[in-house]
Amino acid sequence: MxxxxxxxxxxxxxxxxxxxxxxxxxxxxxxxxxxxxxxxxxxxxxxxxxxxxVLHAGFYYTADSLKAKFTKEGCLYWRNYCEKNKLKINKCGKVVVCKNEGELETLYELKNRGDKNGVPLEVINEKELSNYEPNAKTFKKALWSPLTATIDxxxxxxxxxxxxxxxxxxxxxxxxxxxxxxxxxxxxxxxxxxxxxxxxxxxxxxxxxxxxxxxxxxYIIIPFKGVYLEYTGNDKPIKTNIYPVPNIKNPFLGVHYTIKVDGTIKIGPTAIPAFWRENYKGLDRFKLNEFLQIITWETKLFLTNAFGFRSLALEEIKKYNKNYLIDQAISLVKKIDKSKFTKWGKPGIRAQLLNIKTKELVxxxxxxxxxxxxxxxxxxxxxxxxxxxxxxxxxxxxxx
Structure with a gap:
């Protein structure tokens, strides 16, 4: 009963x-x-x-979005909440670095968005970058975000x-x-x-x-699997979160370095299309109806290449190769021992909404x-x- x-x-x-x-x-x-x-x-x-x-500072998002409206305020709220409740927080900040000339325009667009959203940001040169993160490398300019932090x-x-x-x-x-x-x-x-x-x-x-x-x-939710790889050396070659300039038409931020609250360095995440909603490992939590629904939509997106899904999926699948993932991260720094990236973190699934009419990720x-x-x-x-x-x-x- x-x-x-x-x-x-x-x-x-x-x-x-x-x-x-x-x-x-x-x-x-x-x-x-x-x-x-x-x-x-x-x-x-x-x-x-x-x-x-990561507590994000709020400079990736256009000023007319709900994300822009709430991210900076949320970052400040949780920073204060952790201090008030004596919870762990690492106020390590974050740098966004460029790989080439073509990324400078997007870097300045991020600065412009940050200014509109009231987020403190500083455009810095290569010499100034070494003051914040000596191991990071950039092409001409980088962004420094003092508000970014990490929590548990x-x-x-x-x-x-x-x-x-x-x-x-x-x-x-x-x-x-x-x-x-x-x-x-x-x-x-x-x-x-x-x-x-x-x-x-x-x-x-x-x-x-x-x-x-x-x-x-x-709408329908299309799941994407994210996995991080941890640096297991006793040394600490990085002290600040390091991110690449993203493709701002894409909801994912690219492979980056995150400094956990205990100082552990991790790289990732992947953003690999998953085949059912809780597709964490092997066939765990497999549901046939979800598999059929999601694989149908992913096939449609792949064949039509809506919002560049095909190239996104193919690029992300490469990250199943540990060496490829590590090489993506190594391009952001001057020197790091790639042999010490040995421990995979617990996978997560991003519940990403798809507009089935426009065929776009929301x-x-x-x-x-x-x-x-x-x-x-x-x-x-x-x-x-x-x-x-x-x-x-x-x-x-x-x-x-």
Missing amino acids: NKEKSYDFIIIGAGIIGLTIAKNLKQKYSDSKIAIIEKESEIGFHSSGRNSG PKEILSNLKYNLEKEGVDFYFNTSYKYRIDEKSIKAGNFIFKYEKLINASGLYADSIAKDFGFSKD QDFVVEGDKYSVHILNAVSPAFTASYPFTKWIVQNYIN
Whole structure:
């Protein structure tokens, strides 16, 4: 027999978006009854817990985007949050370096975007670059971003959960969403949950759950697998995050160096098209219906080369070769021992939204909803950084 549970708000997904939604709801509606349901046995099992740990400063995004609106504010929020709660943070900054003359124009475009978004950035020359990261190399100019930092995503998630539970938020783990019953109830796990409003923050399954409520008609999530490779030497040849100038038409930032909170250096990520939503390793979590749906769309994109998907996929597949991935990273520095890149990190899956009408990967955050439910359909990088102000905006604009 199914047990009934009644709440003011039901949140699907215990990642950073789900937890910060709950935090913002409690701040606005302090007496509200809130439950977070999660199909896994812990918080942050998927994207949030496998996040790179970078707090982005907010200069990649055009000023009219939600990403531009929330990333800098989110970066400052989490920097302060870590200090206030005595959580680990590495305020190492970041440099963006050029490989050739052709990348200088994009470098200045990033500076222009940063200026419009109110992000502190400095264009520096090769000599000045050595003051920030002696091992980085660039062609003529580079960008210095002092706001960029790294954190431990799982530590922040655990702290949020602890504080939310103190405020009376209930967590239901191993409780998978099954289906919508009516406008104000769902079946999940062994329970029927009744609610005034449901918030879908389920990441990789946000689109499929949204379709049960009449949303996500123009979208489908296409998963991309990201993997990092760690430097295992005892020396520390790099102290600052080093990124290449990106292709700004592409949602991925290219192979780069990230300095973790403990000083560990890692390179990556890959952005390899995955074949089902939780395609982490081998045939683990394989679902035939997902495989058929996703492979159909990936084949269409590959054959039509929509948004350059074919060249993107072929380039990313090369990164399965460890030496190729390392060589991509080595091009950004003066000297590093490639033999010490030996440890693969835990893979993550990017829940990337595809507009099935325009055949384009959606680069900005996407939210749809009505008076009964809200669906966060596209919460890709820098969603962790932007999460608190982004979900505050959702509460202000979609929940009343």
